[in-house]
Amino acid sequence: MRDFINIKMPNGSEKPLPLVSVDKVGVTERANFFTTRSIKKDSKLWALYTAISMVDLTTLEGADTDDRVRQMCAKAIHPVSPYLFQEMCRQSGAAVEPIPSVAAVCVYPNRVKTAVAALKGTGIQVASVATGFPAGQVALDIKLQDVKQAVEAGASEIDMVIDRGAFHSGRYQDVFDEIVAIKTACGDAHLKxxxxxxxxGSLEKVRFASDLAIQAGADFIKTSTGKIPSAASLPVTLVMLQAISDHYQATGRKVGMKPAGGIRTAKQAIHYLCMVSEVLGAEWMNPQMFRFGASVLLNDLLRQVYKQITGRYYYTKAFSLD
Amino acid sequence: MSGLNGSQLAVPKTIKMYIDGAFVRSESGRSYPVYVKGTKQLYANLCRGSRKDVRAAVTAAQEAQPGWSGRSAYNRGQILYRMAEMTESKRSEFVELMTETMGTTKAAAASSVTRAIDALVYFAGFADKYHQVLGSENPVSSPHYNFTCSEPVGVVGLLGGDTVDFDVWVGQLAAIICSGNTVVALMPELESALLAPLSEVLATSDLPKGVVNLLSGELDELRAVVASHMEIQSLCYMGDDSKVWSELKVLGAENMKRVVAPGRETMGLESISGFLEFKTVWHPIGT
Known part of the structure; x- marks a missing residue:
């Protein structure tokens, strides 16, 4: 097996990209190690608030309507009614900050306009999946058109999928060129x-794909579409964080991370935060550098916040569905 | 239970809790000993349930509830009847536990088990009949067909006090689940060793997992957790401590939990009706 693969950079030079080997057992063990932290009381509340502010509230269904997107945007701005929250804090005698807004909403390109209008002036980003999401099996010009439309409609972040077909066929240069082309098409919009x-298939492939995406100019790397059963996991995220860390040490450029899919509970979210904090440090502990791609996670985070404040185990029905 | 037949080797059992259809230790790792009544001889170790065990049990009960209440009433009756059969087959174990750890006389223990079995059969029979007795057709002076029917409240917290007669405890448990409720039950403290054969009865009666969750531990520690949990819709306190009563009512008020006393008779419709919601339907029938 080769130790590196030569990739032709946009400026014409050739760069050998190493094929880093990954110790699967070691990674799994280290990832599990982050699940054993005991985070309680004030620290827990801080982690929950931080996690809420990092959520990319997502709806990517065939049945999405403009109304559904508007409803989700309302939830993105105020995850709970500010007045009722204040009232509950007053009754519980707790002095806590209001619940923050989420970082972004994530929708299909056709729904971007609606989301942009609904979120105007709130500072919440509008992310759009593009490039033939979720399979990515369409021609490049269609992908570019997809991206352009989303950006023109006002999306400030683009979530693209890589061409796994090309990746598995060993056409890494094609994958790389495609990311570069889409990054250009994004203009000022952030590219995930x-x-x-x-x-x-393997953690080595995950590592190599991460390196490829980072070299091609990705602002964020993201685990999954959420459309297949196997989604974000701690070991996979750890490998990607390590790629980000190595790139940062080599070049000083900070790339963000977004685990998506399968993160449903506040407990899981806190495990991820522990991992980011200990692998990349405090500079990544903010919505500019770290996101959760999720929808049901938000309600569990809120439930745990309520538990922290009132001391009661809360019911899911207390929070709106979207 | 304290020794193998014909063996000198005593094997004291660690009695585990029964949560979500599984026999589990407390997540806290805590336990407490139960002694042979009046002696310092260890009979068994019991788990001392924690706040998080309650949380796990409520989650299990909540998930099991729609499926359990969705079963046919006849099927719930069949399962309760099966519980009676399994209790019968474990009769000697129940009697031994009562005489050894609670100091009950053999005769009293035997008759308590018999009454418990009777109660299970009673509620097995009522599972598909109480609707007819408690529901009604109401005369109204408008062109409506008006009727009232009942629905289970959902998840019920069943709290033992210090001590509750075994048959009363089993009867109340059967009454609550026969209408489609699910239960998180904290065993009466002086009888918690009975958790062992009782959970084995539940596990071998085709009862879906999560319908009955049995915990052992201290009422003083866990009652506030149960009473304040927002996913529990109703509470049944089997003790008579008035301070506990008022505390349960105050904590339960937040999500309008009904705090219900057990039925006055072990076998009576009151034990069922305390854990039902009644729904009245006005169905237009034209003039």
């Missing part, structure tokens, strides 16, 4: 590159 790690 979805690796769909559940389809890559």
């Amino acid at each position: 590159v979805i690796l769909e790690t559940g389809e890559l």
